Amino acid sequence: MSAVIASLRVRAAAGLAFCLCVALALVALAIAFGTSSSTARAAAGDSAMHLGVASCAGSTCHGRQEGDGKVVRQDEIKLWQEDSSAGGTHSRSLRLISGPRGQAIAARLGIGNPASAPMCLGCHADPSPRRGPRFQQSDGIGCEACHGGAQNWIQSHYTVGVTHARNVAQGMIPLENPKVRASVCLDCHFGSAQQDQFVNHRIMAAGHPRIAFELDLFSTLQQHHNEDADYVRRKGGTDSVRMWATGQAMALERSLTLYGSPGRGAEGVFPEFYFFDCHTCHRRISDEPSARPTNITNPGRPIPDGMPAYNDENMIMLSAAARVVAPDLGRRFDADARGFHAALARDRASAVAAAGRLRETAAALADAFSRRSFGRAETLAIVDSIASDAISPRFTDYEGSVQSVMAIDTLLNALVKQGAISSGAAGSIRADVNRAYAAVKEPNSYRPVEFRRALGGAVGRIRALH
Structure with a gap:
C-alpha cells in the first residue's frame, strides 16, 4: 500500500472518494497576485x-x-x-x-x-x-x-x-513551513501574479472545474514521504491543525490580494465573478407570481438581496478557528469581514479598501496560526466552533459547506494523530462524517438545512468523546 493511501486509512471511503474527486479536478487552478506576504516562497x-x-x-x-x-x-x-x-x-x-x-x-x-x-x-x-x-x-x-x-x-x-x-x-x-507551503500550492490551486495562472470566470464558464483548496487535506493526498523520527528530527513534525488553519488564512489573503488587483478584479464592465460565490447567482430563475426566493439569509454577509456574495468559505473557517485561538483578533476579523461585504454593495473603491483591511487581519491570523501548536483541547474546541450557533448559520451556500466538512474530517484525523482519539473511536464516527460528505456531493442538489443536520451529527459524535 502506498504511503499516500496508508496515511489515509482512517478516512472513510465516501469521504476519501469525495476528496479524490476534488484533488483530481483541481490540479490546474490559478490567479494573479502582487507583493503580499502570501507570495513568500522564500x-x-x-x-x-x-x-x-x-x-x-x-x-x-x-x-x-x-x-x-x-x-x-x-x-x-x-x-x-x-x-x-x-x-x-x-x-x-x-x-x-x-x-x-x-x-x-x-x-x-x-x-x-x-x-x-x-x-x-x-x-x-x-x-x-x-x-x-x-x-x-x-x-x-x-x-x-x-x-x-x-x-x-x-x-x-x-x-x-x-x-x-x-x-x-x-x-x-522549505515546504515544511505551512506559510511557504500554502503560498506554493496556492499559485495553482488559487492563483499567482503570473500571467497564465488565473482561472477566471470565462474559463470556468467554458467548463473548468470550480476552485477549492484545503492545505492539510490536499497535502495528505499528495504525500510521498514517511513522517518518521528522522523526518521529525530534520524538519519537525507536521501539526495538521496548524497546517489547516494557516492554509485557510493564506487562501483568503491570496484571494483578497488578487481581488484588489486592477488587472484581476474586473473583466470589462463586470466584476471578475470568479471571486464570488457561484450559487448566489446560479440558482433556479422564475418570474411566476408564486415564485419564492431560494436564497437563505447569511448573517456574515450584510449585502442586499440580489447581489452576488463574495466567496467566504475561508472567512467562515477562519472565524471558527480564531474564536478559539485568538479571540481578540477573531473579533477584529469578523468586523472586517462584515465591513468588506457591506463595502461590496457600495462601489469598487470602497470594496478594495475594505479588502485591504481584511487581508491584513487574515495575514495576522496566518502568523498567529503558523506559530501555534494545537493540542487535543484546542482541536476539539475548533470542531465545536465550526458547528456552533455562531458559525453554522453561515453555511448557506455550497462552497462554505464543502470547506466545513473537509475541516471536520481533517480535525478528526488530527485528533487520531495526536492520540486524543483512537482509530476505533474515529471509525465509529465515520458514518456521520460520510453523511456530511454526501450532503455536498452534488452542488446542484445541495440543501443547507440537511447539510447542517448532517454536520451537526458528526460533530455531536465527536463532542461525545470529550
Whole structure:
C-alpha cells in the first residue's frame, strides 16, 4: 500500500472518494497576485534552473520501485506517478487537459491545443522558463514545481550528512513551513501574479472545474514521504491543525490580494465573478407570481438581496478557528469581514479598501496560526466552533459547506494523530462524517438545512468523546 493511501486509512471511503474527486479536478487552478506576504516562497529556487524529474530518478535517489531506503523512502517518483491514487495527480496534470474535457474547454475558449496553450500550461505543467537538458514538459507538475529549481541545491541534497537547512540555503523551498507551503500550492490551486495562472470566470464558464483548496487535506493526498523520527528530527513534525488553519488564512489573503488587483478584479464592465460565490447567482430563475426566493439569509454577509456574495468559505473557517485561538483578533476579523461585504454593495473603491483591511487581519491570523501548536483541547474546541450557533448559520451556500466538512474530517484525523482519539473511536464516527460528505456531493442538489443536520451529527459524535 502506498504511503499516500496508508496515511489515509482512517478516512472513510465516501469521504476519501469525495476528496479524490476534488484533488483530481483541481490540479490546474490559478490567479494573479502582487507583493503580499502570501507570495513568500522564500527561496532562490524560483529563479534557478529546473533540471527535470529525470535528475531525481536514480535508484540511489528517489527512483526505486520499493520504499526501502534507510533515510527516505526512495520510491517517491513511483508514488508521484501512481495512476490509481490522488498521489499521482500532479504527474497526470498535462494528460488531464489533453483528454476530451480539456479539448472541449479549449475549443470553447478558442485557444487551440490545450497541451500547448500558455493559459493551461501555467498550472498543468512546470511553468519555469529556465530548463535543463533533462527537463520534460510532459512530466506535468514535477518535483521542482513545488520544491524549487534544483540547479543550486541538488549537489548538496545528495551529499552525505548535509542538513535540510543547508539545502534550503541553497534554494530548496522549505515546504515544511505551512506559510511557504500554502503560498506554493496556492499559485495553482488559487492563483499567482503570473500571467497564465488565473482561472477566471470565462474559463470556468467554458467548463473548468470550480476552485477549492484545503492545505492539510490536499497535502495528505499528495504525500510521498514517511513522517518518521528522522523526518521529525530534520524538519519537525507536521501539526495538521496548524497546517489547516494557516492554509485557510493564506487562501483568503491570496484571494483578497488578487481581488484588489486592477488587472484581476474586473473583466470589462463586470466584476471578475470568479471571486464570488457561484450559487448566489446560479440558482433556479422564475418570474411566476408564486415564485419564492431560494436564497437563505447569511448573517456574515450584510449585502442586499440580489447581489452576488463574495466567496467566504475561508472567512467562515477562519472565524471558527480564531474564536478559539485568538479571540481578540477573531473579533477584529469578523468586523472586517462584515465591513468588506457591506463595502461590496457600495462601489469598487470602497470594496478594495475594505479588502485591504481584511487581508491584513487574515495575514495576522496566518502568523498567529503558523506559530501555534494545537493540542487535543484546542482541536476539539475548533470542531465545536465550526458547528456552533455562531458559525453554522453561515453555511448557506455550497462552497462554505464543502470547506466545513473537509475541516471536520481533517480535525478528526488530527485528533487520531495526536492520540486524543483512537482509530476505533474515529471509525465509529465515520458514518456521520460520510453523511456530511454526501450532503455536498452534488452542488446542484445541495440543501443547507440537511447539510447542517448532517454536520451537526458528526460533530455531536465527536463532542461525545470529550
